[in-house]
Amino acid sequence: MTIKNLDREKVIENKEEQIKALQAAFESADPKEVAEKIITHFENNALHFQDMMNTTIREANRAKEQQWDDAVLAQRGVRALTTKEKEFYNKAIEVKSFDGVSELVPPTVYERVFEDLAVDHPLLSKINFQRVGASTMWVVRKEGATTAFWGDVCENIKEMVDHGFRTFDQGMYKLSGFLVVCKAMFEIGPEWLDRYVRAFLTEIVAAELESVVVIGDGNKKPIGMIRDLDGAVQNGVYPEKDAIVLNDLSPKTIGREILAPTTVVDKDESGHPKRFRRYKGVTFILNPYDYAYHFFGQTTKQRDDGVWMFNNFPVPELEIVQSTSVPLGKMIVGHPKDYFMGVASEAKLESTDVLRMIEDQRLYLVRQLANGRPLDNDSFRVFDISKIGEDEETP
Template sequence: MKNKDFAALKRTEILNRMNAAVAENDSEAFSKAYLELCQDIEENVLEQAKELVNQSDMNVLAQRGVRQLTSAEREYYEKVIDAMKSSDPKQALNNIETVFPETIIDSVFEELTTNHPLLSKLNATTVTGLTRMMLNTNGEQKAAWGKLSSKIIEELTSGFKEVDVTQDKLSAFLPVSKAMLDLGPAWLDNYVRQVLTEALANGLEYGIVNGTGKDMPIGMARQVGDGVNVVSGEYPEKETIKMTALDMIQLGNVTSIMARNSKGQARTVDNLIMIVNPVDYWKRILPATRAMSPDGVYVSTLPIPLEIIQSAAVTEGTVVYGMAGKYFLGVGMSKNGKIEYSDEYRFLEDERVYLIKLYAHGFALDNNAFVVLDITDLHPVRFEVVSKQEEHVDNALLSDLRIGGLTLSSKFDSDTNTYTAKTTTATNTITAFPKSGTAAIEITAGSSKVTNGGKITWTAGANTVTVKVTDGEQTKTYTVTVTKE
């Protein structure tokens, strides 16, 4: 069995070359990389099949991606295999009356919307068998009080529009060897679904982010809505918003744009995503969203909840930011969808190329749902630590002085140094309260030292109590003459 890490790296490298070819509009490089992808998938399926050739436990097979087929799926694949093995596969495939089962594309779509980071967040649905559908572009629609006048009806229905979900076609090529056909319907299904999943994920991601709207979805980075100047079927790009920090102020400002739809109606902002080129993620986004705290732990500094998704479809130096739930994506096949023989490629004698045609359409529900941010001057975030010597102000004053329950000759005042008091008891406690927590207090009664808060024993007649307070360079002494009668 191949090393899983190596296999994953190889798959990633192929997908990166496919993305680069799309960005450079290099059809030859794309075709070469795509065919490598298909062959890699085929090799993996064949290798798995050899390991599990005698395996009958459906749970084990399902873990490897080999699912139990429905009767319709099995019948379809059996007819396809027979047609592919014939001397004239093109004619044989054309004669198959059984159409591509909808459950196959549903299974592919479930895989896409479960495991693909971007597609799993969108307002995505399978539209197999549909050609047009009604869609509420407002997302939220409030009921109307009062009689249903023409104005109210117009308001209630203004958010609905008819969408042609078949206007953008997707084609997935399937190089199939004779060895693959010999494995039977379940393994052919496994291969077909893997190819479709990879092809759709790659093709849809680019369209979702950057699609021009001409023969492909309208990307999040494009303007939509009434009054948009569409030239030759292509929607205009959105202007970027300059960001220097991903802090509360700047993110709050751009997010507030989304808090109203294109009609000025207020709405709740949620399900926020930020789609970023992988290079920018490590070079700009990560330094701008994570910082080391004073205790040495790296923490996120994002002030609002959002999910960052890496995508090679995003142009370096920009990010696409918005509400994932406000992007509609429909994927499916027409009723007569089926595997067809392809004349576009020629391979070795034991391998033929087939074609599956699908359709998809996507667009933002309104123009305010997504913005494009310029992050070329994004600053790294750092915790602001004020490193300065705090100037300590010495304070040798007392805030209060208590000698048991005795009454001092005048009410205690921190600026008054001398007091008198009278007592008839043998002992009293002396407690001095400093104004500064750094002050030191020394208490003496005559020649004896007394602990602050401790007891003192009086002698008959006058007793001199001194309280010396020292704080830094300051010193102050309070004197109380206590007369025991």
């Protein structure tokens, strides 16, 4: 079974009513704006979503006809379900809807969504994802911090707490997305329905989550890597860090401007380095366009035997991560693990009678609590790389 072709069909019926229905479900600063974004996103990508459903249905039918074994199913992203997950999907299949069964959604479904995010999106795979409860107090250990001291017992404990760990009084914000499902999807079995749900949620959440990790302004959303934690916060918005101009990729410039700061754990009141850690490599996070335009020519050399060598950076233990969320002309440098993202153990799957798309399709609202921020203001540095390679002739 496939979904009816959408050509010449009006994709969104009663658009204003659906925006109002979504708006009522939100509790953010501007729920109407979020609702409009979700409906517009569906409207612009309806054919893509239809193709996702049709592809899943075709593969599920092939698997049944050809009796694929567990190894083949695993390669196709179909995983073994827990008892709770089977109970949830079988109940949804029984009523051919997620209505009335959303309270049964096992936390493991959403946990696997974030695991899939980490696998398919390089930057998200490297940050410090943690499952957290409803508590808003986060305690994380500082990398490179001293964890043993000489002195009286009580002083030891106090200093270890003061210098070995960092505490955040961090609230949680709603990460809202949506899930489109047609009736035919409830006929393919729980394992395939699970694969589709995870794939859809992963795709919907990925771009927004990576965006806030990089540039989130902190206003009812996580604080991104490029934000200045010590800057003046206006209306909940953290300012961007001043970008340090990087004129070249010479070893001297890289050593002083990029590598040396990564070894500093703490500074004195004058801003001079006070405590250090061993250099353990560094990560460059930049836009794919900037990588090609500014970096590729600088780091590509031809050997005497004619073979071209790529990514010859004068940087030990360098890792390059490309992200379309990084603003053009800028590069973020640091250790992605120094970005902490807390994700709540529970999420909600909701719908209303209004949230129906064309024919037999329904849109379900997904809400996940999450928040994140760099461990401290020195975790990431921002560089202006717009001048690199501009004054050199192309060989």
